[in-house]
Amino acid sequence: MSKTIILKQRPDGKPKTSDFEIIKEGLPSIETGEILLKAKYVSVDPYLRGRMRNEKSYIEPFKINEPIASTVVAEVVESKNDKFSDGDFLTGMLDWKEYQVHTGENLRKINGDNISLSAYLGVLGLTGLTAYFGLKKIGEPKEGETLLVSGAAGAVGSIVGQIGKIKGLRVIGIAGSDEKVTLLKEQLGFDAAINYNTTDDMAAAIKKHAPDGIDVYFDNVGSYTLDAAMENINRFGRVINCGAISLYNETDRPTGPRLETTLVKKSVKMQGFIVRNFEKDFPEGIQQLSTWLKEGKLKHEETIVEGFETIPQAFINLFDGKNKGKMLVKIY
Template identity: 90%
Template sequence: MSKTIVLKQRPDGTPKNNDFEIINENQPSIKSGEILLKAKYVSVDPYLRGRMRDEESYIEPFKINKPIASTVVAEVVESKNEKYKEGDFLTGMLDWKEYQVHTGDNLRNVDGDSISLSAYLGVLGLTGLTAYFGLNRIGEPKKGETLLVSGAAGAVGSIVGQIGKIKGLRVIGIAGSDEKVSLLTDQLGFDAAINYNTTDDMAAAIKEYAPDGVDIYFDNVGSYTLDAAMKNINRFGRVINCGAISLYNETEQPTGPRLETTLVKKSVKMQGFIVRNFEEDFPEGVQQLSKWLKEGKLKHEETIVEGFDSIPQAFIDLFDGKNKGKMVVKIY
């Protein structure tokens, strides 16, 4: 038998376990040109929440009673495709299934000998590439500038801050606990960090640690944190809109301060993006991230949850900030 996780119903607000269903199916068989894959590591990511809404976006929504998909590292357990052999490890967009049949198209081989396989879902996967291209292509960092990162202890934010230090920036992170603040400053090299749960005035806290203002703001959170960052943004500042996790579960359209005057007065660039905007340059990003990783300049922080049945709860836990670095589910 093989388990599959489907979207049972569209979440109303924060996702709950009963929005998902785990079903049992017969283990599939393969035919010529196909491979049988067994999931080893499954990525859970905040952006998946958007695909659970029935609305137009940059990627089609999940369908009710159909499998959810994300980036997965899987092992080839049987092959009738000359390109792949039993024991190969592949990664790409795959369904939340224990076993699945695939042609191998749009998947890439990965090597777990020199680095853990889970890293290909984090620092060497779309997470790391999001940080790399967002900061470098949109943020256009210059040595000596100040970088502010929200969601800084999360999958993308933790890498953004480290790349910022490699680039010679002063880096300030915003996270949700004293433990995460210590992680940022003591282990990941951030110059300072702010616990938003113990801060009454975020704009004042940012000003304290960035008295000369913020040149680049990498936003993973949105809402009030974005408002506070904009109060500290410098002339010709760059705001990188990567995510807005604080808003993903809202059931009504939120309103807030109008940013137009700040954008104009300070000649600020604000740009949203998805990592696949830079898909043609992915090899460049993976090569550079791998180099920094091997040189010890980049650390990949992970929160690993075990067991296929744990995937929905691991996804839900993202919205309570229970992860440090990349949240990954390891399949037995």
């Protein structure tokens, strides 16, 4: 038998385990040109929440009573495709299934000999590429500048900050606990970090650590944190809108300060993006991230939960900040 996780109903506000359903199916068989895959690691990501809404976006929404999909590392357990052999490891966008049939199209072979397979869903996957291209292409960092990162102990933020240090920036992170603040400063090399849960005035806290202002802000959170960062942005500053996890479960349209005057007066660039915008440059990004990883310049923090049935709860835990680095589910 094989298990599949489907979207049972669209979440109202923060997702609940009852929004998902685990169903059992017979083990699928393959035909010529196909491969049978067994999931090894499943990535859970905040952006998946947007796909659970029935609204137009840059990617189609999930359908009710059909499987959820995300990036997965899977093993070929049977192959009738000349391009793949039993025992190969592949990664790409796959359904939340223990076993599934695939042609192998748009999947990438990976090697777990010198680095853990899980890294291909984090620092060497879309997570790392999001950090790399967002900072490089939109942030345009220059040595000596100050970089502020929200969601800094998360999957993308933790890599952004480390790349900032490699590029010679002063890096300040915002996270949700003293434990995460310690992680950022003592293990990942951030110059300073702020616990937003014990900070009454975020704008003042940012100013304390960046008295000369912020040159680049990598935003994974949105809302009040973005407002506070904009109060400290320098002339010709760059704001990278990667995510807004604080708003993903809101049911009402959020309101906030108007940023137009700041953008104009300080000639600030603010740009949103999705990592697929830079798809043609992915080989360059993977090569550079791999090099930094081998040189010991990058660490990849992971929170690994075990068991296929835990995938929905692991996803929900993202919205409570229960992850340090990349949140993954390991399948037995």
